[in-house]
Amino acid sequence: MAFRLGSEFVAGVLVGALIGWGIDTVFDVAPWGMLVFTLVGFGAGVMNMLRAAGETGKKSGPKA
Amino acid sequence: MNIDPIHQFEVQRYADLLRVSGVSFSFTNASAFMIGIVGAIFLFLTFATRGRTLVPGRMQSVAEMSYEFIAKMVRDSAGNEGMVFFPLVFSLFMFVFVANVIGLVPYTFTITAHIIVTAALALLVIGTVVIYGFWRHGTHFLHLFVPSGVPSFLLPFVVLIEVVSFLSRPISLSLRLFANMLAGHIALKVFAFFVVGLSSAGIAGMFGATLPFFMIVALTALELLVAVLQAYVFAVLTSIYLNDAVHPGH
Numbered sequence: 001m002a003f004r005l006g007s008e009f010v011a012g013v014l015v016g017a018l019i020g021w022g023i024d025t026v027f028d029v030a031p032w033g034m035l036v037f038t039l040v041g042f043g044a045g046v047m048n049m050l051r052a053a054g055e056t057g058k059k060s061g062p063k064a
Numbered sequence: 065m066n067i068d069p070i071h072q073f074e075v076q077r078y079a080d081l082l083r084v085s086g087v088s089f090s091f092t093n094a095s096a097f098m099i100g101i102v103g104a105i106f107l108f109l110t111f112a113t114r115g116r117t118l119v120p121g122r123m124q125s126v127a128e129m130s131y132e133f134i135a136k137m138v139r140d141s142a143g144n145e146g147m148v149f150f151p152l153v154f155s156l157f158m159f160v161f162v163a164n165v166i167g168l169v170p171y172t173f174t175i176t177a178h179i180i181v182t183a184a185l186a187l188l189v190i191g192t193v194v195i196y197g198f199w200r201h202g203t204h205f206l207h208l209f210v211p212s213g214v215p216s217f218l219l220p221f222v223v224l225i226e227v228v229s230f231l232s233r234p235i236s237l238s239l240r241l242f243a244n245m246l247a248g249h250i251a252l253k254v255f256a257f258f259v260v261g262l263s264s265a266g267i268a269g270m271f272g273a274t275l276p277f278f279m280i281v282a283l284t285a286l287e288l289l290v291a292v293l294q295a296y297v298f299a300v301l302t303s304i305y306l307n308d309a310v311h312p313g314h
Contacts, residue, residue: 008236012236016232
C-alpha cells in the first residue's frame with residue numbers, strides 16, 4: 001500500500017500549489033499565494049498520509 | 065511496425081453525435097467500451113440471479129459473493145446508515161473492476177487509463193459526499209473541517225489544512241487508478257517491443273528475447289493483481305469518504 005500513501009501526499013501538494021496559483025492569478029499577488037498554499041498543501045499531504053496509514057493500520061495491525 | 069507504447073490509449077472517433085458550440089459529443093471507442101462494460105455487468109448479474117435457487121449455483125455464488133463483499137465493506141466503514149450508498153459503491157466497484165480486467169485483454173481499450181474517466185468517477189463520489197452531507201446535516205456538515213480539541217490559536221491553520229486535504233481527495237482518488245493502469249499497460253507494451261526487436265536480430269537475439277517474454281508473463285499476472293486491487297481500493301476509499309457524509313465531525 002506504499003503507492004497509496006505516496007499518491008495521497010502528492011495530491012495534497014498538488015492541490016495546494018493549484019489553489020495558490022489560482023489565488024496568484026485572480027488577486028495578482030504572485031508569488032505569495034503559491035508560496036503559502038504549497039506549504040499548506042504540504043501539511044495537508046502529510047495529514048492525508050497519516051490518516052491513510054491510520055486506516056490501514058486499524059485493519060491489519062501495526063505492521064502496516 | 066508501430067513502436068509507440070501510447071498508441072493503445074488513442075481515442076478513435078466513430079461517429080459525431082452532436083456539436084454544441086464547437087465541442088463535439090462523439091461516439092468513440094471509449095464510449096463503446098463503457099457501454100460494453102455496463103452491458104456485460106448487466107447481463108452477468110441478470111443471468112446469475114435468474115434461477116434464484118436457495119442453494120446457489122456457480123454463477124449465482126459469484127454474484128452473491130460480490131454483493132456481500134461490497135455490502136460488508138460499506139457497512140464496516142460507513143455503518144448501517146451508509147448502506148443507502150450501497151448501490152453507488154457497488155456500481156462503481158463493478159464498473160472499475162470490469163473495465164480494468166477487460167483492459168488486460170489484448171486489442172482492447174482501457175478506459176480507466178484515461179484520467180478524464182477516473183476524474184469523472186472521483187468527482188461523482190466527492191459530489192455525492194458534499195451534496196448528501198449538506199442535504200442531510202446542513203451547516204453541521206462543515207464540522208468535518210473543524211477537528212475537536214485543537215487550541216484556538218491553531219484553529220484557522222488547521223481548518224485551512226483540512227479544507228485542502230478534503231479538496232485533494234478527488235485528485236488522489238482519480239490519479240491513483242489512472243496512474244496504475246497507465247503505467248502497467250505502458251510497461252507491458254515496452255517489454256513486448258523488446259521481444260519483437262530482439263527476435264529480429266538473429267539466433268542470439270531469439271534466445272535473448274525469451275527474457276523479456278517471461279517478464280511479460282510475470283507482468284501480466286502482476287497487472288491482473290493491480291487491476292483487481294485498484295478496483296478494491298477505489299471502492300474502499302469511496303465508502304470511507306461517504307462515511308464523512310453520513311457522520312461528519314470526527
